[in-house]
Amino acid sequence: MPIKPLLTVLLSVLASMGIWATPLPALADAAKIIRYPRLSAVVDPHGEYIMEILKQAVKSSGQPYQLQASDAPMQQARAIYELTSGMGGIDLLWTMTTDERENQLIPIRIPIDKGLIGWRLPLVTTANSNLLKDVKSVKDLAAFSAGQELDWPDVSILKSNGLPVRTSTSYEPLFNMLKGGRFDYFPRSVFEAQNEFDAHPNHDLHIDKNIILHYPSALYFFVSPREPKMAEDLQAGLEEMIRNGSFERTFQKYLQNPIRNANIRQRNIIVLRNPLLNADKMPLNRPELWFKP
Structure with a gap:
């Protein structure tokens, strides 16, 4: 006999003997x-x-x-x-x-x-707090290197826009790499940047005030x-x-x-293409689902 019917019979017998009182429908739920x-x-x-x-x-x-x-x-x-x-x-x-x-x-x-997730604030070091103050375009930003985790889609997005990227195989080392000058800025989403700043008080972090990256x-x-x-x-x-x-x-x-x-309205918005995503699949016809500055 298959296991499930056998279990059902066994539980029914136990219930009739007063040994098992849980109703069978409750098990299904x-x-x-x-x-x-x-x-x-x-x-x-x-x-x-x-x-x-x-x-x-x-x-x-x-x-x-x-x-x-x-x-x-x-x-x-x-x-x-x-x-x-x-x-x-x-x-x-x-x-x-x-x-x-x-x-x-x-x-x-x-x-x-x-x-x-597509609105990115650059984390930099306090020593480089004004590093990006003259960046007005993607071409200007290409003079600096970004840091990202190797398996994040952002790596391909940034590179496809001509921006240099340095990678790590895991997340936490990126903060040491930024502090050590292995790359110049760490672009993080609007809802990540402040939490990461607060969580890494010993890394001399600064949230850049000049630009924001945006891609769909x-x-x-x-x-x-x-x-x-x-x-x-x-x-x-x-x-x-x-x-x-x-x-x-x-x-x-x-x-x-x-x-x-x-x-965001006080920053230079650096618009990037996202070649990894067909925008036609996104529910763009529902404006209530999207943030707009």
């Missing part, structure tokens, strides 16, 4: 685990906001999901492998979207950051192809949050101050 990657960063610069959005999306979905972090930290490349693997250790990831990632995984095309992008939840129902449920949960206003309230709660402090 047991919460399904959503496994997500524990990130490798000492401090995840946007983790608190993302987790709040994810928890609310689960609750708004009306489904009995429970969230569980992976046992070991994972970098992006490893997390994507785990999502695509037939026996992978995680079910969900939040990351910048690309055409390749959308082909590999199930994208939930609601920009949980309202596109802020979005931070999505991606779900493993193994879990299409989970993707549908989370999409429904996020749509309900948008409908009832809780998405916008959470966005403002966490990101209103970083946006205000960025003073």
Whole structure:
């Protein structure tokens, strides 16, 4: 006899004997685990906001999901492998979207950051606080080198625009590399820069006040192809949050101050192409989902 019917018979017998009192329907309704990657960063610069959005999306979905972090930290490349693997250790990831990632995984095309991942403030050292004051164009910026993690899409985006990039195989060493002069600036999203500045008080960091980089992008939840129902449920949960206003309230709660402090309108905006993403796939017809300065 197959295992599940055998288990059902066994539990029924135990229940009739008074040994097992849990009703069988309750077993079927047991919460399904959503496994997500524990990130490798000492401090995840946007983790608190993302987790709040994810928890609310689960609750708004009306489904009995429970969230569980992976046992070991994972970098992006490893997390994507785990999502695509037939026996992978995680079910969900939040990351910048690309055409390749959308082909590999199930994208939930609601920009949980309202596109802020594509608005980049340069972190520099205090000694180089005025390094970028005369930068007015991509050509001007090409005189300086950026730092990025090797498996981030930003590497290809920056290089495709003619900007030099130095890479690290992991995230935390980038701050030592910046301090040591291995590269000139570390472009970080509007909602990452201040948190990273605060988390690294011994690295002589300074948030540049002169420019901001911009390219079309979005931070999505991606779900493993193994879990299409989970993707549908989370999409429904996020749509309900948008409908009832809780998405916008959470966005403002966490990101209103970083946006205000960025003073985007007072900066020179350096517009970059993003060759990794077909903009036609983005929900640009829904202006309520996007940040505009």
